[in-house]
Amino acid sequence: MTLIGRARARAVETLTLDSPHNRNALSAALVDELAGALADCAEDAEVRAVVLTHTGNTFCAGADLRDPPPPEALVALLRQIVALPKPVVARVTGHVRAGGLGLLAACDISAASAEATFAFTEVRIGVAPAVISLPLLPRTDARALARYYLTGERLGAPEAARIGLLTAAGDDVDATLAPVLDGLRRAAPRALAETKALLTAKVLETFDRDAADLSALSARLFSSAQAREGMTAFLERRDPEWVV
Template identity: 35%
Template sequence: MYQTLEIERAGKVATIWMNRPAVFNAFDEQLIDELTMACHELDADPGVRIVVLGGRGKHFSAGADLNWMKRAAQFSHDQNVEDARRFAGMLRTLSGMSKPTIARVQGAALGGGTGLTAACDMAVASTDAVFSTSEVKFGIIPSAISPYVLRAIGPRHALRYFQSGERISAERALAIGLVGEVVDGAELDACVGQMVEALLQGGPLAQKAAKELIAAVNGRKIDDSVSEETAQRIARQRATEEAKDGIAAFLDKRPPGWLA
């Protein structure tokens, strides 16, 4: 079904592998479309609890494919807008998945690769990983990826890196919040596995609700409306069968139903 991706399933975990190692998993129109389709497919699959995004070969993703960039340079305004919408839509689909998402990053994660990292809920990087928002070096801007990178690193760091295009080491990415863990390459899968095991302990509907909660309250002034909204959200969640089972399981000293 997919020409640029491999979908690997292991129990309740699905890994999307970008599979263009010869070009360092660079984006083109097909990869963008297939990533969008894969995210929709896995989000709708009740057997999948967690989605991991990785890249085959030595690099996570080197950003835009050069041939794609050459084609885009000849686009009309309308073609440019439509092309950009597809890329922005793919990132929004990934970011908006109802299930936990983890970026598994090694080697280069440049431009759009940095965007993919930031669009996932969490990210683990190997010590050799390197990131950048290097678009200004080509006379363009990191527009489509900006909401996700800003969410991860904040405006102060974005003001520097969006304008300088500097390379960001794995340790620096950890310090500014772009990734959550940095480990030796040989330990990358084990670290992802530890995060997966922790995530599997939570209720799937509660995790979906937690993502929606963050989106709803982030950046808002803490006032009566926010307090009321948070009260309404926890009240609705407590009334779910998942919550009733989770609380009963804790009191009865048994595993909750989602661990069965």
């Protein structure tokens, strides 16, 4: 079963998360297939930029609790997006949760339509947004992240744009992205790669410094008793035992 759709128009490759049975959650299989598609884009001289989008009403529901990827695999995927020598643009028309926000933050440019919603739901199932902090902390407003990390509150596209989680929000995401994609098509390929390298250097330093520690933290939390209770409660559609 193919989990990543692929299409190309005028040198822009569109990769579509297409795993409707789990709301495009980050399963081990989806992470592996997306990494392979991105590697192909990196090597293809005909690809000027990559658009990452989705089927259905959810961009990505976070980690697949039934088949989660190892923390190291998610780190590698996020770093691959950041380090890809082509700009990666997120196109969102639905909900983004937990690990899906790491994908969003790893992209160079991200836009969402008015119906999109966002939430860091990790604390509500007994874990922390550890690995996804690698691209998020360098690129997003720290005071806002403190609120949304700690509470798991839902936020809309305008607020996500205000705090730097999105580049732009608008009623029509394709209209919002039209000048962006036009600009990328007008840019010289080597200039794009070198300019992206300038922009991502500090983010990659964060990966190199903190990835091992945050992967270990993620693995430790996911194996904890609280996480087992939180994930069980989520799958059973009930409140976990700590809710008061």
